[in-house]
Amino acid sequence: MRGDGTLRIYSPGEVERGEVPARYARALGQVLEWSREFLVSGHPALGRTGPVCPYTQPSLRKELFLFAVPPEGPGSPEGPGSPEGPGSPEGSGQPDLADAVGRLREWHEKLSTDLEPDDQELLTLLMVLPGVDPADSAELDALQRAAKDEFVAGGLMIGQFHPVCDEPGLWNPAFRPLRSPVPLLAVRRLLVFDLPFLVGADRHLDAYLKRFAPLIPTRVRDQLVSRVTA
Structure with missing residues (x-):
């Protein structure tokens, strides 16, 4: 586990071995399974050959496909007022997910520092937000829009994934490649x-x-x- 008081970061192996907080285990397991089954595979509606995301498999193989979770609050399954959130200051009230998004960018830059250039392109951070309403994308879409300018200017891409995401596929506008089982934000190097x-x-x-x-x-x-x- 890596991270700080704003984000905790776990590898696929740690998720698979259950070395994550119990309150996040189900959501992280669902996202890992979706990544290994949907993102790395082809799809008849994709509109091209190859996997949905060509970078996921090599990123997973090198343990560069990482999962981040924020403390308790709007993005946590514990919800408001949980006394068990990892690292939220005592008496600080609800954490701001916008702050967690900012830390996500900082952690991507920090973890990239010692990587070879090819591996820097594979480093992916997924901030999993099981407490965000899976049937209403407004909060997650707003977080992504607010962050995208700064991320792109800094050489990063940030994308929102959730069960009702209507973003069309690049090769087939009827395909919905950004629908994930749990709301999340994904960050990787701009290519x-x-x-x-x-x-x-x-x-x-x-x-x-x-x-x-x-x-x-x-x-x-x-x-x-x-x-x-x-």
């Missing part, structure tokens, strides 16, 4: 192939071009030109 997820917001496109302009593959440049000219 050159992330361009389609950033078009539509000039500030995100600017951050992308500053980082990748010299490295943009031909097919991605063509995609960029077609999007911009459209």
Whole structure:
């Protein structure tokens, strides 16, 4: 286990061995199973060959696919007023999930420091939020929108996953690849192939071009030109 008073971070092995707080065990187990079965597999509605997420399997294999949980509060199954939350200051009231999101970014940067460049691209942090209403995406969507500018500017992607996520697939707009069994936010390194997820917001496109302009593959440049000219 890694982390601090705002986030506790667990590896897939720790989740599998039950070395996590009992109140999070079921949710973390569900997300790990979903990752191993859905994300690493192909799907007939995906619209292309290969797994739903091509980075999940190598990330899992190297134990770089990590799970974070916040203390008690809106994102915890214990709910408000729990005396058992890990690391929340005594008498501090409800923790702010926005603070936990900020710490998620800091922890990704910290854990990346000693990794080789290829492994930095595989490092993924999933903040699992079993206390967020699985039938109402408003809170999670708002957290992701509020954080995305800063994350992208810092070279990271942050995405929201939940049971009712209506974000369409890139290759098949009828496919819903971001539907997970438990609400969560996922953070990983911004990659050159992330361009389609950033078009539509000039500030995100600017951050992308500053980082990748010299490295943009031909097919991605063509995609960029077609999007911009459209």
